[in-house]
Amino acid sequence: MPQFNAEIARLLMPLFILSGGACMLLAWSAIDEKAARAQAWFAGIVHVAALWSIASLWNAEGWPILNGMLIVDRFALFFAGICVVSSLATILVSSGYLHRFNIHRGEYYALLLLSTAGMFVLVTAYDLMSVFLGIELMSLAIYVIVGFRRRDFLANEAAMKYFLLGAFAIAFFLYGMSIIYGLCGTMNFKGIVVEATSRELIKEPPFLFAIALLLVGFVFKVSAVPFHMWVPDVYQGAPSPVTGYMAGAVKAASFAAFLRLFYMSFMPARAQWVDIVVVLAIATMTLGNVVALVQRNVKRMLAYSSIAHAGYILIGMAALGLDNTKAASGVMFYLVVYAFMTLGAFALISALENREDSRGLELEDFSGLGLRRPVLGAVMALFMFAMAGIPPTAGFFGKYYIFSAAIDRGLTWLAVVGVLNSALSLYYYLRVVVYMYMRKPKADAAPVFDDWGVRTVLFVSVLVTIWLGLGPSGIVPGIETVLDWTSDSLDRIASLR
Numbered sequence: 001m002p003q004f005n006a007e008i009a010r011l012l013m014p015l016f017i018l019s020g021g022a023c024m025l026l027a028w029s030a031i032d033e034k035a036a037r038a039q040a041w042f043a044g045i046v047h048v049a050a051l052w053s054i055a056s057l058w059n060a061e062g063w064p065i066l067n068g069m070l071i072v073d074r075f076a077l078f079f080a081g082i083c084v085v086s087s088l089a090t091i092l093v094s095s096g097y098l099h100r101f102n103i104h105r106g107e108y109y110a111l112l113l114l115s116t117a118g119m120f121v122l123v124t125a126y127d128l129m130s131v132f133l134g135i136e137l138m139s140l141a142i143y144v145i146v147g148f149r150r151r152d153f154l155a156n157e158a159a160m161k162y163f164l165l166g167a168f169a170i171a172f173f174l175y176g177m178s179i180i181y182g183l184c185g186t187m188n189f190k191g192i193v194v195e196a197t198s199r200e201l202i203k204e205p206p207f208l209f210a211i212a213l214l215l216v217g218f219v220f221k222v223s224a225v226p227f228h229m230w231v232p233d234v235y236q237g238a239p240s241p242v243t244g245y246m247a248g249a250v251k252a253a254s255f256a257a258f259l260r261l262f263y264m265s266f267m268p269a270r271a272q273w274v275d276i277v278v279v280l281a282i283a284t285m286t287l288g289n290v291v292a293l294v295q296r297n298v299k300r301m302l303a304y305s306s307i308a309h310a311g312y313i314l315i316g317m318a319a320l321g322l323d324n325t326k327a328a329s330g331v332m333f334y335l336v337v338y339a340f341m342t343l344g345a346f347a348l349i350s351a352l353e354n355r356e357d358s359r360g361l362e363l364e365d366f367s368g369l370g371l372r373r374p375v376l377g378a379v380m381a382l383f384m385f386a387m388a389g390i391p392p393t394a395g396f397f398g399k400y401y402i403f404s405a406a407i408d409r410g411l412t413w414l415a416v417v418g419v420l421n422s423a424l425s426l427y428y429y430l431r432v433v434v435y436m437y438m439r440k441p442k443a444d445a446a447p448v449f450d451d452w453g454v455r456t457v458l459f460v461s462v463l464v465t466i467w468l469g470l471g472p473s474g475i476v477p478g479i480e481t482v483l484d485w486t487s488d489s490l491d492r493i494a495s496l497r
Contacts, residue, residue, distance in 0.1 A: 008065050011072040013053045015120045021046030022113035029106035039106035040095045047088040054081050062492050064126050068188045071126040075489035079123040079256040082339050086249035087116040092453035093347045094241040103149055115141035119253035128177045128187035131257050139166055146238040158237025165230045173217025179210035192265040202269045211266055211273050221254035224310045225283040235303035236360050240353055244346025247306045248339035255335055264493060267322055277318040278414060285311025285421045292428045299360040301428055309338055315418050316402045319409040326408060329486040330401030337394040337468055344461025345383040351450045366432055368441025373448055377436045379458050384429040386465050389422045394468035
């Protein structure tokens with residue numbers, strides 16, 4: 001049995017806070033179904049406590065615990081912070097949204113906490129079994145909250161598609177785990193690389209087949225081609241705050257486990273799997289951008305945009321190398337930037353929706369928004385510019401670090417493909433801006449429900465998007481500080497090999 005002591009309890013405190021808060025909320029919801037607003041406040045306090053715990057662990061040594069099942073290092077805490085902040089932002093946006101749609105119930109917040117607890121397990125995973133447990137705990141709660149509007153056909157369809165395809169993808173992952181265990185006799189990340197190199201398994205077909213199967217599981221979770229089919233329907237059918245949470249937090253947690261596993265365990269076999277990742281990157285960003293061009297529904301457009309962004313991040317995965325942490329650091333920076341851009345965009349979309357908008361907003365619904373609500377129009381325009389990678393926003397620097405890492409690795413042509421795709425995406429991002437400023441407001445334009453929660457999320461998202469594009473390091477973490485954090489995290493991972 002793994003040894004458990006006070007130090008391990010301290011390292012796992014964020015997990016205990018999140019899971020304990022979820023259990024308390026479930027019990028509270030069963031006792032009092034009409035205290036949803038108080039339960040939302042309680043969930044927010046739990047998230048703040050989890051963030052404080054993560055901050056207190058920032059300088060943790062980062063050694064494997066629980067017989068090598070988990071590792072709480074700066075890399076894990078970096079992504080855990082992104083996930084908890086994303087979940088807290090979702091709570092702030094959700095309170096008014098759920099009340100407006102008459103689905104405000106406390107179990108929603110309990111499910112968010114459970115999903116975030118699963119993300120903590122996923123980003124701290126140091127063993128394939130821990131990765132599986134983290135994915136399942138994260139996903140099972142999300143399957144439910146995707147269909148939280150249970151009387152809405154689109155929400156039911158979205159939840160069912162996500163569940164069935166998720167079960168299909170995780171089966172591949174489990175099969176790959178079993179092959180790895182059969183070949184290496186261990187599922188520990190360090191044990192895999194030690195056994196694979198010492199026994200010369202790197203070029204053996206069964207080992208490479210196992211890597212391909214594991215890749216399928218990750219490709220589904222990060223919404224990359226060809227396992228992207230669920231994304232537009234799920235993003236459209238889910239409540240808009242949940243869509244933002246999935247696009248930011250789920251993608252960040254999944255890429256965290258993906259990055260750690262391939263950076264630690266499968267780098268000796270890079271020559272065998274890099275071509276697959278390159279093909280996935282090209283197909284993902286190209287299909288996402290091309291299909292987004294013809295979308296009229298804004299949530300579906302941002303769904304295909306999310307697919308395209310997964311393709312950009314896969315360029316960084318293809319450029320990974322132990323001799324240069326620039327690619328991995330670029331992936332980490334891109335994920336934090338993308339999380340805030342997406343949270344802000346979907347917070348604004350949530351504020352524009354009402355009970356008649358179960359299918360999501362169309363481009364026409366943004367007509368004249370910049371004229372009748374100038375601040376909100378400017379905020380949405382900023383997010384569109386950042387997603388397109390227009391300088392000096394943080395989105396530009398996220399793509400810059402990814403593409404420059406690919407050039408350093410000798411994948412200049414792949415970086416060029418990424419730049420061309422970014423240029424292609426300008427059309428559908430700027431189309432939203434055109435509708436906001438160059439079309440007359442609709443006569444029956446719905447009111448904007450921008451309560452204090454939505455305004456808080458928009459303010460923080462705008463601040464991060466601008467500051468990580470322009471801001472220097474200092475009292476507030478700027479772009480140099482975040483890059484230093486990522487480099488320190490990766491140096492620690494490399495030392496554990």
